[in-house]
Amino acid sequence: MQNRTLEVGVGLFLLAGMLALMLLALRVSGLAVGAGEDTYKVYAHFDNIAGLTVRSKVTMAGVSIGKVTAIDLDRDSYTGRVTMELNKDVDNLPIDSTASILTAGLLGEKYVGISVGGEEELLADGGTIHDTQSSLVLEELIGKFLLNSVNKDSAN
Amino acid sequence: MRRKSPLERVQLLGRAGIDVVTSLGRSTIFLLAALFGRGTSGKFTQLLIKQLYSVGVMSLAIIVVSGVFIGMVLSLQGFSILAAYGSEQAVGQMIALTLLRELGPVVTALLFAGRAGSALTAEIGNMKSTEQLSSLAMIGVDPLKYIVAPRLWAGFISMPLLAMIFSVVGIWGGSMVAIDWLGVYEGSFWSNMQNSVSFTDDVVNGIIKSIVFAFVVTWIAVFQGYDCEPTSEGISRATTRTVVYASLAVLGLDFILTALMFGDF
Amino acid sequence: MNADEKYAVELKGLSFKRGTRDIFKDIDIRIPCGKVTGIMGPSGSGKTTLLRLIGAELRPDAGEVWVNGVNLPTLSRTELFDMRKKMGVLFQSGALFTDLDVFENVAFPLRVHTKLPEAMIRDIVLMKLQAVGLRGAVQLMPDELSGGMKRRVALARAIALDPRILIYDEPFVGQDPIAMGVLVRLIRLLTDALGITSIVVSHDLAETASIADYLYVVGDTQVLGQGTPEELMNSDNPRVRQFMQGTPDGPVPFHFPADDYRSELLGGR
Incomplete structure (x- = not known):
C-alpha cells in the first residue's frame, strides 16, 4: 500500500519533469519538431x-x-x-x-x-x-x- | 588568551589548509566509492524510488509556490521598466530568459539545499549517531551502497527536473500577470519569447547548470551527514554547514558557468 | 588456517592509535569458542574501539585480527562484508532501522543475504522474536518500543543469520533491573543453546562477572589482567583490584593529570 503511493508519487514527479522539458522546448523556445523539413x-x-x-x-x-x-x-x-x-x-x-x-x-x-x-x-x-x-x-x-x-x- | 606569534599564525594557516585538502580528498573518495564501488545492492531501484520521493516529490510544493511568485514578481518589475521604453511586449522574453538562464537553476538549488539537503544531512547524521550505519556494516551491507548511493542519485535526478518545473511554473505565473493583469498582448508576449529563447543556448544551458548544482549540493549534503560528529550538536552543526557550503558553492559555480556559457571569450 | 581452532577471535600484537594518542599498544587477546567472554575496563579505555577492530570497522596500525580463522586486515572490502555475515553485533542503542517496523528489522539480514521464500522468512523472523520474547511486538515501529525491548529486537536481528560470533556493546547500560536480568539470561541461553561465541564489552562489573566464563580487563593501552571472574577478584595487580572493587582513587587516579594545584591557583596571573 505505502509502496504504491510512493511509486505513483515518483511517477507523477518524473512525468511533471518531462512535461516541463517539453513545454520549455515547444512553447517557450518555439522549437518546432522537424523544422528543417518544410x-x-x-x-x-x-x-x-x-x-x-x-x-x-x-x-x-x-x-x-x-x-x-x-x-x-x-x-x-x-x-x-x-x-x-x-x-x-x-x-x-x-x-x-x-x-x-x-x-x-x-x-x-x-x-x-x-x-x-x-x-x-x-x-x-x-x-x-x-x-x-x-x-x-x-x-x-x-x-x-x-x-x-x-x-x-x-x-x- | 595569549597573543600568537607570527610563526604560530602561519602554522594555523597551514593547518587549516591541510584540513581543507584532507576533507576534500576524503569527500572525493567517499563520492567515488558510493557511486562506482562494487557491492551488493540488489534492491537499488526500490531504494532509489523511496529517495526520489523524499528528496524530489517532497520538495515539489516549495518549488512550485516559489516559482509562481518569482515569475509574477519578475513580470511586474520587468513591465514597469520596459514600459518606460515602450517595449512592454518584451516582458515575455525577459521573464523566460531570466528564469531559464539564472533564477530557475540557482533558486531551485538554494531551495533544494535548504529543504532536501539539510534533511539528508540530518537523516544520515542521525543514522550515524544511533549506530544504524555501523549496524548495517556489521550486518554485511555497505552503507555507502545502501544509504548513500540512492540518496546521491535521487538528488542528481530530482534537481534538474525541479529546476525545469520551476521555470515553467514561473513563466506561467509571469504570463498570467503580464497578459491578464497588465494587458500585454498575448500573441506578442509568446512570439517575442519564442523568438529570443533558443533551445540549445538557453534551455539546455540552464539544465546543464542545474545538473552541476544538483551534483554539488547533494554531494555536500550527504557527505556532511556521513562525516558529522555523531552527537546531536554535531548533527546540527553539519546541517548548518550543508546549507552554508551548498549555497556558497552554487553561487560561486553559477558565476563560473555563466562566464563560460554566456560570456564572450 | 593459522589460527588455533579453539579460539573464535585472536588479536595478536595489536596496536591502534587515534591521532597521536595510543589506544592500544601491542595487546594479545584470545577469545575461546562457545563461551561468554567479557571485556571490561573503565570508561574511555577503548573497549568500543576494540569491538570495532574485531568487526573490522577500524583498521589496526599494527598486528593481526583473526576471526573465524581469517586475518581481517588483509581482506578486501567485499570479502569483509561477506565475513561479517558470520558475526552479529548488538549495539549500545540497539541501532534498529527507524524506518522499518520490528518484523522488517529482523527480516532485513535475511532479505539482503538470502533468497529465501517469503513464508520461510516469516517463520524465521517469528522464531527469532519468540526467542527474545517479543513475538507480539511484530508490527510495532522502533520508536514505540522501550529501550530494553529495542535491545531485544536488535538481538533477534543479530541472530537472524545464525552467526558464530555475537558481540554485545555495553548491553547493560541504562537498563532497569528486570530488563537487565532478561538480557543476562538471554545471553547465557543463546551461548549455551546455539553454541555461539559471545563477547560482552561492558563496564558493569556484577552482571558481566555473573555470566562471563572468562574476563579480560583492559585499560591504559594494555591488557591489565585476564582470567575467570574469581581469579580476577583475587588479583594482586592493584589496577585490576581497584576496578574489580570499585574504589574511587588508586592507581587509576581520581584527578585527570594536571599542573600542580597550588601553583596554578597562586601563579595564575
Missing part, C-alpha cells in the same frame, strides 16, 4: 546589415514567414550576405522581390521585410534576392540631412 533557403546581399542578428524574423506584409539563420561577409562584393530560411508554404515569391532591413518601433529589434515583385519567375531554394534595401543607420541619415541643408544654403 523550409527553403534564400540569400540576400545588403550594403549594411547593421543590427540584424541571427534568429531575427523575416516578414512579409507583417506576417512572419521565416527567420535569419546566418550572416556573413561576401569577400568579393564587400557586402553582407544574409541567409534566410522561409516556410515552404510561401514558395511563390517572384524573383525580383525586394528585401529590406526594418526596425520594429524607434528602438526595437531589426528584422527583414520582403515585398513582392512582378516577375513570373519564382525564387527557388538557394536563390538570391538582388533588390535589397539596407538597414537604416541613424548616423548616415543625420549626415545626409546635414549635407542637404549645406547644399541648399550654397545654392541660395
Whole structure:
C-alpha cells in the first residue's frame, strides 16, 4: 500500500519533469519538431546589415514567414550576405522581390521585410534576392540631412 | 588568551589548509566509492524510488509556490521598466530568459539545499549517531551502497527536473500577470519569447547548470551527514554547514558557468 | 588456517592509535569458542574501539585480527562484508532501522543475504522474536518500543543469520533491573543453546562477572589482567583490584593529570 503511493508519487514527479522539458522546448523556445523539413533557403546581399542578428524574423506584409539563420561577409562584393530560411508554404515569391532591413518601433529589434515583385519567375531554394534595401543607420541619415541643408544654403 | 606569534599564525594557516585538502580528498573518495564501488545492492531501484520521493516529490510544493511568485514578481518589475521604453511586449522574453538562464537553476538549488539537503544531512547524521550505519556494516551491507548511493542519485535526478518545473511554473505565473493583469498582448508576449529563447543556448544551458548544482549540493549534503560528529550538536552543526557550503558553492559555480556559457571569450 | 581452532577471535600484537594518542599498544587477546567472554575496563579505555577492530570497522596500525580463522586486515572490502555475515553485533542503542517496523528489522539480514521464500522468512523472523520474547511486538515501529525491548529486537536481528560470533556493546547500560536480568539470561541461553561465541564489552562489573566464563580487563593501552571472574577478584595487580572493587582513587587516579594545584591557583596571573 505505502509502496504504491510512493511509486505513483515518483511517477507523477518524473512525468511533471518531462512535461516541463517539453513545454520549455515547444512553447517557450518555439522549437518546432522537424523544422528543417518544410523550409527553403534564400540569400540576400545588403550594403549594411547593421543590427540584424541571427534568429531575427523575416516578414512579409507583417506576417512572419521565416527567420535569419546566418550572416556573413561576401569577400568579393564587400557586402553582407544574409541567409534566410522561409516556410515552404510561401514558395511563390517572384524573383525580383525586394528585401529590406526594418526596425520594429524607434528602438526595437531589426528584422527583414520582403515585398513582392512582378516577375513570373519564382525564387527557388538557394536563390538570391538582388533588390535589397539596407538597414537604416541613424548616423548616415543625420549626415545626409546635414549635407542637404549645406547644399541648399550654397545654392541660395 | 595569549597573543600568537607570527610563526604560530602561519602554522594555523597551514593547518587549516591541510584540513581543507584532507576533507576534500576524503569527500572525493567517499563520492567515488558510493557511486562506482562494487557491492551488493540488489534492491537499488526500490531504494532509489523511496529517495526520489523524499528528496524530489517532497520538495515539489516549495518549488512550485516559489516559482509562481518569482515569475509574477519578475513580470511586474520587468513591465514597469520596459514600459518606460515602450517595449512592454518584451516582458515575455525577459521573464523566460531570466528564469531559464539564472533564477530557475540557482533558486531551485538554494531551495533544494535548504529543504532536501539539510534533511539528508540530518537523516544520515542521525543514522550515524544511533549506530544504524555501523549496524548495517556489521550486518554485511555497505552503507555507502545502501544509504548513500540512492540518496546521491535521487538528488542528481530530482534537481534538474525541479529546476525545469520551476521555470515553467514561473513563466506561467509571469504570463498570467503580464497578459491578464497588465494587458500585454498575448500573441506578442509568446512570439517575442519564442523568438529570443533558443533551445540549445538557453534551455539546455540552464539544465546543464542545474545538473552541476544538483551534483554539488547533494554531494555536500550527504557527505556532511556521513562525516558529522555523531552527537546531536554535531548533527546540527553539519546541517548548518550543508546549507552554508551548498549555497556558497552554487553561487560561486553559477558565476563560473555563466562566464563560460554566456560570456564572450 | 593459522589460527588455533579453539579460539573464535585472536588479536595478536595489536596496536591502534587515534591521532597521536595510543589506544592500544601491542595487546594479545584470545577469545575461546562457545563461551561468554567479557571485556571490561573503565570508561574511555577503548573497549568500543576494540569491538570495532574485531568487526573490522577500524583498521589496526599494527598486528593481526583473526576471526573465524581469517586475518581481517588483509581482506578486501567485499570479502569483509561477506565475513561479517558470520558475526552479529548488538549495539549500545540497539541501532534498529527507524524506518522499518520490528518484523522488517529482523527480516532485513535475511532479505539482503538470502533468497529465501517469503513464508520461510516469516517463520524465521517469528522464531527469532519468540526467542527474545517479543513475538507480539511484530508490527510495532522502533520508536514505540522501550529501550530494553529495542535491545531485544536488535538481538533477534543479530541472530537472524545464525552467526558464530555475537558481540554485545555495553548491553547493560541504562537498563532497569528486570530488563537487565532478561538480557543476562538471554545471553547465557543463546551461548549455551546455539553454541555461539559471545563477547560482552561492558563496564558493569556484577552482571558481566555473573555470566562471563572468562574476563579480560583492559585499560591504559594494555591488557591489565585476564582470567575467570574469581581469579580476577583475587588479583594482586592493584589496577585490576581497584576496578574489580570499585574504589574511587588508586592507581587509576581520581584527578585527570594536571599542573600542580597550588601553583596554578597562586601563579595564575
